[in-house]
Amino acid sequence: MINIGVYGATGYAGYELIRLLDRHAAANLVFAASASHAGESLRGLYPRAPELELLHPDDAPIRDLDLAFLCLPHTASAPLARHVLGEGARVIDLSADFRLRDAETYEAWYAAAHPAPELLPRAVYGLTEVNRQAVSSAPLVANPGCYPTSVLLALYPLVSENSFQGPVMIDAKSGVSGAGRTPSATTHFVEVDENLSPYKIGRAHRHIPEMEQTLESWVGGPVEIVFAPHLVPLSRGLLSTIYLRLPGEQGEAELRQRFGELFSGEPFVKLLPPGEAATLAHVVRTNDCAIGLAMAGDTVILTSAIDNLLKGASGQAIQNMNVMFGIDETMGLS
Amino acid sequence: MINIGVYGATGYAGYELIRLLDRHAAANLVFAASASHAGESLRGLYPRAPELELLHPDDAPIRDLDLAFLCLPHTASAPLARHVLGEGARVIDLSADFRLRDAETYEAWYAAAHPAPELLPRAVYGLTEVNRQAVSSAPLVANPGCYPTSVLLALYPLVSENSFQGPVMIDAKSGVSGAGRTPSATTHFVEVDENLSPYKIGRAHRHIPEMEQTLESWVGGPVEIVFAPHLVPLSRGLLSTIYLRLPGEQGEAELRQRFGELFSGEPFVKLLPPGEAATLAHVVRTNDCAIGLAMAGDTVILTSAIDNLLKGASGQAIQNMNVMFGIDETMGLS
């Protein structure tokens, strides 16, 4: 059994993790911690949660852990990661603190000095299908963001060679759970209902450097993303529609073959048949990423759908845990 | 008073027209016709409709009309247009039958011979802000499709010169009323709710030739559109997010100036301030088109929102009627 602590247990990702761990045959939840709800029962926040008392992070028995999941805001996560690693446990961090390899880039996008730059070389970017080997032995896994997961899995087979031109246009749509559990004007039912809201259009969203860093590592040169996320009136699910121009004479069949070569054995990546686009109905409440592929002249249009709380957060975190501890990668996820 | 008949009065566009005409100071509704519901009251279909008996189209007194609105499926509309014009009334057609100038293009996209090709030269494309002059004297106005309205108004200031490169990427999202009132698996609540569905991705949607025809007339050469429409879980509203690459050194301020020059006096086109993207909340239940403009490198990202049943259908039809009959263009629409 893996002895596990969850920090930040009361947010949507934290609660989803606890639900997944509860039915995971190899997981033993040692504690769930929350600074804001310490002493309360998780059942008071979620009607279907177990009666589980939330510990204050300062009171949590870190030394009993093999693994800690950190579901905290960026800049809060890194110092705790340092502490947990120092006590000998491994860490899967669901915040952005260890996704960027470079402390300067972090500082530029997050307007804060990196709280634990010395750990950056030890962190592995946990896009499981791509970095499985490195994840397996990593002390610290940076769980990818929700948008990057959907985008990078869809682009991986196409940009592993320097094979496209111009910027990659990403039109992404997310359900409201992606905005977190803290109430705000943005997440008020009346503001979201019957509305569609693009936000942080162009080069403004913090997932851009995360996507570009990975794409550039695949391409071996600069990549430019144009990114337009949209808030849509539904709770769970994320769909990225990606527009990419390929030079030369590559046909859909050839592209599909590359997907097959790279992803045919993957349990959680589903390339859809020709003519079928990815929808949320393909993926919600699963750890799957469904990918549709269509062409229009030399433009490839990819549709890539995930459940933002599962493959886009807690599901992929469990997947990474399974890889890190050498157990069946799908355990607890199907 | 303009004496008016509405054909296809029971669909969403037809009913919306009747609501608008009901409060229009210069409109006199002579009849509302429906083949499928002849003899019934409109109130039986819409709980807030007036008690208005629907006539069978064959029984409708065409000779009393100054104007007929046709809210019929394509191929059904054109023969009726011929008949109405023959009786001396003018026509605003909300179907696709007269949007394409060229009968061969129509046949290629609609898989049917054009039912009234001799009328094509008399038809004016009713994108009011752009073709106001021609609309004013037209016997037959082809009311634009919902997607083209949102896209063309946003692009008009930018592509009036040959000033962009590569395909125009259009990622569009429509509420379910855009799919019409006839029940189908696609419009079943359970299929739409909590889902997002891209459909007819790439070069498959029939609004593509309509958009390309107009863009090409502005540019004076070929234009290629890549188009991905999405069905979203809400009733009314349409948002197009448009990605366009501009060569050279054009800044956002310069582009905004062009919008101002072309649209500053327009009552229904609203360019949003820098940093604000168009949302459905800007436009639903109005005849407005709200346009946001952002840049990322040499890519312009336009967000263009309309109410698909108003500016995207019946509202623009009333606007065209007002122009055709020389009355205040905003009458009945604000």
Add this chain to the structure above:
Amino acid sequence: MINIGVYGATGYAGYELIRLLDRHAAANLVFAASASHAGESLRGLYPRAPELELLHPDDAPIRDLDLAFLCLPHTASAPLARHVLGEGARVIDLSADFRLRDAETYEAWYAAAHPAPELLPRAVYGLTEVNRQAVSSAPLVANPGCYPTSVLLALYPLVSENSFQGPVMIDAKSGVSGAGRTPSATTHFVEVDENLSPYKIGRAHRHIPEMEQTLESWVGGPVEIVFAPHLVPLSRGLLSTIYLRLPGEQGEAELRQRFGELFSGEPFVKLLPPGEAATLAHVVRTNDCAIGLAMAGDTVILTSAIDNLLKGASGQAIQNMNVMFGIDETMGLS
């Protein structure tokens, strides 16, 4: 022209009032005040609002007013009402502060001493259809709560005599705008979406004494309400399903006749035909109250639907204003 000030302009009721006043032919908005957003533009909160600068309440020119609308929380409203009345203007209060005639009842339900008990005798309960005469000359009108409006209008024709037995069971369903604009866990999209939540079941909701006070005045004796409100996943609209046992041999036709006698000339009350229940589609975005009537043995089942922000708040407030100032009661509301 009526010179008008709106206090609490940024909540849903306040904004709805401003929208209604904007198109009201006899209304002149002197100011819109907000303590929390003073100095900002209303446009910053609502994308379709006019560019209207919000004044701090302390800076608002009360002396220029004929009428103030108070859209403030209970206990905050009453002191301001005193101040406005002292300056010679009339008041329509949308809070609960003047709905209960009796300061002790207020204190029992609102856990606070009444802030202006001396004004209670001057306040008229603004259920317009019932109290029109008193409203017309009132200095201070207590605008009814949303649930009471729907319930009382439906019951008025049935309980004007002591003609029922046992408690009145009221099962009410409200859209989320009824919970106000302040973000909270209750109004978070993810908590509301795909959910139904009964709350304050039985004898817990503060609208109970308001309903009982009015019913008892009609009956001339004690009335007991059992009340179960529910939050439903939609933005606007309120539906009350009311179960009432009538003794003796009263048939549906007889009951319908009583409705007709009392409400036949009312512009905003619509008794639906036999077999038709009230739905939100009958009323949303109107000032109407639609009422359905069905029977099962000696039980009458009333369905009563309103738009909670219009007939349930700001619309009825305008209706009361029209009555108070002797103008057409429907002005600005149809």
Add this chain to the structure above:
Amino acid sequence: MINIGVYGATGYAGYELIRLLDRHAAANLVFAASASHAGESLRGLYPRAPELELLHPDDAPIRDLDLAFLCLPHTASAPLARHVLGEGARVIDLSADFRLRDAETYEAWYAAAHPAPELLPRAVYGLTEVNRQAVSSAPLVANPGCYPTSVLLALYPLVSENSFQGPVMIDAKSGVSGAGRTPSATTHFVEVDENLSPYKIGRAHRHIPEMEQTLESWVGGPVEIVFAPHLVPLSRGLLSTIYLRLPGEQGEAELRQRFGELFSGEPFVKLLPPGEAATLAHVVRTNDCAIGLAMAGDTVILTSAIDNLLKGASGQAIQNMNVMFGIDETMGLS
């Protein structure tokens, strides 16, 4: 392994059954049959379904079965039940054909002669918690309707003695999947969205005789139900709010004790703590029935929530299967 056939596999209940059977350790799906989609794959209708070819009912190998689930319309189900029973398999019928004990009552409510009255004595009403013993040996189980399941489980502890007075008022709210998968005006997204629709108010809904029959068997005398179902804008879930007048001096604690005595060991019935009402969030995607209990004077208000497709249909069907075949009642359901 239990060898199983599913008839009517393409509706929501049929598909849900197949999903449940797919992960049930003791179930072997021999075939899924559909008259309307014979020869097609279930995957064509549901994006996450397995590639399972649908057989025509006439071609289905009945003789290989231990058990058939019938997910067919009423009157279509009974003849097939006769056929299956004749071939030696047991039957769980999800239609209404065997819920009423009495062929005359059936005829009165369903406007059709009962197609297999000789089987009525062999049928057991499959409200598992109440009829577990009889279900275990039944050849033919009539799976309860969705509304009756929620209502009867909540009332069972309270009306096992003749302990209430007057009619039972039931205000029920159902998600749209309860209306089935066949597209209709009623289930069109635009008609449901932002709406609430009471329907079949009073004594009109066919679940009334089903509820009264069971209640009367518990009480030993006549029981009258007043029933108002409502369609609400969400996909899954059903909430009944039940108003019942108890004579005498019964307190909430005493009633809660009766629930405890009857349901304390039940895996799928959850009595909520005092002050907590049942919501859909308690139950959706589970086989649970969550019940809240509150009092107002001598009126008990019960809130009872289920997932209409699970405890209200296919989940309870699996639960009955488990009981019939002597395996753990929760297998495949938790």
